[in-house]
Amino acid sequence: MTVKSEIKRRRTFGIIAHPDAGKTTLTEKLLLFGGAIQEAGAVKNNKVKKGATSDFMEIERQRGISVATSVLAFEYEGFKINILDTPGHKDFAEDTFRTLTAVDSVIVVVDVAKGVEEQTEKLVEVCRMRNIPMIIFINKLDREGRDAFDLLDEIEQKLQLRVTPLSFPIGMGYDFKGIYNVWEKNINLFSGDSRKNIEETIEIEDLSSAELDELVGEKAANTLREELELVHEVYPDFNQEEYLNGELQPVFFGSALNNFGVRELLDCFVEIAPTPRPKESSTRVVYPDEKDFSGFVFKIHANMDPKHRDRLAFIKIVSGVFERNSPYLHVRNGKKMKFSSPNAFFAEKKQIVDVSYPGDIVGLHDTGNFKIGDTLTEGEEMHYKGIPSFSPEHFKYINNADPMKSKQLEKGIDQLMDEGVAQLFTLELNGRKVIGTVGALQFEVIQYRLEHEYGAKCSYENLNVHKACWVEAKDPKSAEFADFKRVKAKFLAKDKRSQLVFFADSSFTLQMTQSKYPNVKLHFVSEFEKSTKLIG
Numbered sequence: 001m002t003v004k005s006e007i008k009r010r011r012t013f014g015i016i017a018h019p020d021a022g023k024t025t026l027t028e029k030l031l032l033f034g035g036a037i038q039e040a041g042a043v044k045n046n047k048v049k050k051g052a053t054s055d056f057m058e059i060e061r062q063r064g065i066s067v068a069t070s071v072l073a074f075e076y077e078g079f080k081i082n083i084l085d086t087p088g089h090k091d092f093a094e095d096t097f098r099t100l101t102a103v104d105s106v107i108v109v110v111d112v113a114k115g116v117e118e119q120t121e122k123l124v125e126v127c128r129m130r131n132i133p134m135i136i137f138i139n140k141l142d143r144e145g146r147d148a149f150d151l152l153d154e155i156e157q158k159l160q161l162r163v164t165p166l167s168f169p170i171g172m173g174y175d176f177k178g179i180y181n182v183w184e185k186n187i188n189l190f191s192g193d194s195r196k197n198i199e200e201t202i203e204i205e206d207l208s209s210a211e212l213d214e215l216v217g218e219k220a221a222n223t224l225r226e227e228l229e230l231v232h233e234v235y236p237d238f239n240q241e242e243y244l245n246g247e248l249q250p251v252f253f254g255s256a257l258n259n260f261g262v263r264e265l266l267d268c269f270v271e272i273a274p275t276p277r278p279k280e281s282s283t284r285v286v287y288p289d290e291k292d293f294s295g296f297v298f299k300i301h302a303n304m305d306p307k308h309r310d311r312l313a314f315i316k317i318v319s320g321v322f323e324r325n326s327p328y329l330h331v332r333n334g335k336k337m338k339f340s341s342p343n344a345f346f347a348e349k350k351q352i353v354d355v356s357y358p359g360d361i362v363g364l365h366d367t368g369n370f371k372i373g374d375t376l377t378e379g380e381e382m383h384y385k386g387i388p389s390f391s392p393e394h395f396k397y398i399n400n401a402d403p404m405k406s407k408q409l410e411k412g413i414d415q416l417m418d419e420g421v422a423q424l425f426t427l428e429l430n431g432r433k434v435i436g437t438v439g440a441l442q443f444e445v446i447q448y449r450l451e452h453e454y455g456a457k458c459s460y461e462n463l464n465v466h467k468a469c470w471v472e473a474k475d476p477k478s479a480e481f482a483d484f485k486r487v488k489a490k491f492l493a494k495d496k497r498s499q500l501v502f503f504a505d506s507s508f509t510l511q512m513t514q515s516k517y518p519n520v521k522l523h524f525v526s527e528f529e530k531s532t533k534l535i536g
Contacts, residue, residue: 015107101298293321300314396462491504
């Protein structure tokens with residue numbers, strides 16, 4: 001196969017949703033169709049009999065939630081599909097935001113009873129800003145839920161999207177009879193038997209035929225005819241170009257738990273979803289079909305295999321072909337590196353691959369060379385843009401609870417921070433270490449992983465900080481900047497990249513500081529040379 005045809009058959013996407021909407025369950029069912037697993041495990045709180053394949057960290061199995069993005073790949077109908085299953089919990093949103101830099105499209109999962117929830121709104125906003133093509137999957141139709149039209153309205157209004165249903169439910173909850181597939185013009189009847197791998201579909205070209213009445217009953221058939229007429233009147237016809245530009249979002253209905261409506265979603269997805277897309281770098285736009293390899297690190301994960309203290313850097317391939325044992329330039333370090341065992345993923349199962357193509361995600365064993373956002377090329381000096389660190393919301397001093405294990409603690413913190421689990425700051429005044437996280441639950445995850453993966457114990461002390469802001473001085477030698485550093489000495493720290501950070505204890509302090517020192521800029525995002533997100 002040529003490189004062009006390999007690129008053409010790649011589909012790399014993320015699944016995003018509010019916690020509990022059924023994201024991980026949908027991922028499992030998609031894998032089931034790819035023949036990648038024999039039996040899917042649903043995520044149930046603390047009662048996980050057969051854990052979901054994509055939740056491979058011990059803490060996820062205990063809690064019944066996903067806390068890390070997992071990468072899964074499978075073949076389906078001649079397509080190579082790469083799924084990035086993201087955490088839904090808001091405390092791990094930063095991992096999800098970074099993952100969205102590595103996907104070409106997304107599937108948004110919405111719970112039929114709860115509708116659009118807070119975390120979904122935030123994630124969709126990020127996708128909208130980047131014009132990422134989205135498909136919406138309305139899940140849990142076998143439960144009592146809201147009216148389909150009400151949900152479509154809410155999705156349009158709350159998420160500011162333009163939708164078009166490509167499948168439509170026949171009934172809901174107890175009366176749920178099945179789904180009419182607008183895309184393929186057929187009906188899939190619901191049996192309620194989740195063990196059936198693939199439901200049989202019945203082709204119905206003509207909705208006015210008596211066959212429809214026989215299948216679902218006269219009342220349900222008439223309701224369906226009326227509703228579909230309304231769908232055609234109210235919603236735009238599907239247009240692939242508009243979908244690919246992020247201007248139109250197809251909607252599917254189904255029940256992931258019962259494996260219902262998932263095949264329709266997958267069949268349409270492989271047909272319409274984008275192949276790997278070009279990406280902007282610091283110097284130019286890079287296209288997938290270029291000859292030279294390039295890619296970037298969007299995630300680092302330590303100790304994926306507890307038996308070996310391994311660290312993997314996840315690389316999204318943007319252009320060219322990545323080959324095992326070829327030397328590539330680590331742009332930030334200026335060093336050439338070779339990789340003898342690059343991995344492709346199937347949750348925690350990994351296999352060594354010789355060749356990978358644009359759209360693929362490759363795991364490289366890392367001894368501490370990589371940081372999130374690093375770029376690898378065949379020699380070109382460029383950086384991929386748009387992988388930010390966000391200003392944390394929660395701050396605590398971290399203390400060593402076992403003086404005999406200070407080396408282990410230092411190594412553990414160092415590696416977990418490189419993963420982007422949280423951010424480490426060192427106070428200028430006394431060298432004390434402060435951990436900042438986007439969500440409070442991350443402190444627990446850090447404590448748990450330090451103890452179980454590194455044999456180190458830590459304790460926390462609260463620290464009253466409203467926001468951490470990255471500091472940029474117009475003139476670092478000015479008297480104004482010197483005064484800022486003297487007056488604010490108690491509140492200054494350095495991050496892991498030795499950038500200066502200011503801890504503000506309230507929004508009032510932030511405003512006062514900005515007006516007193518107009519030439520000292522404070523930023524909410526660390527990538528401020530490319531960011532315009534200033535305070536004030």
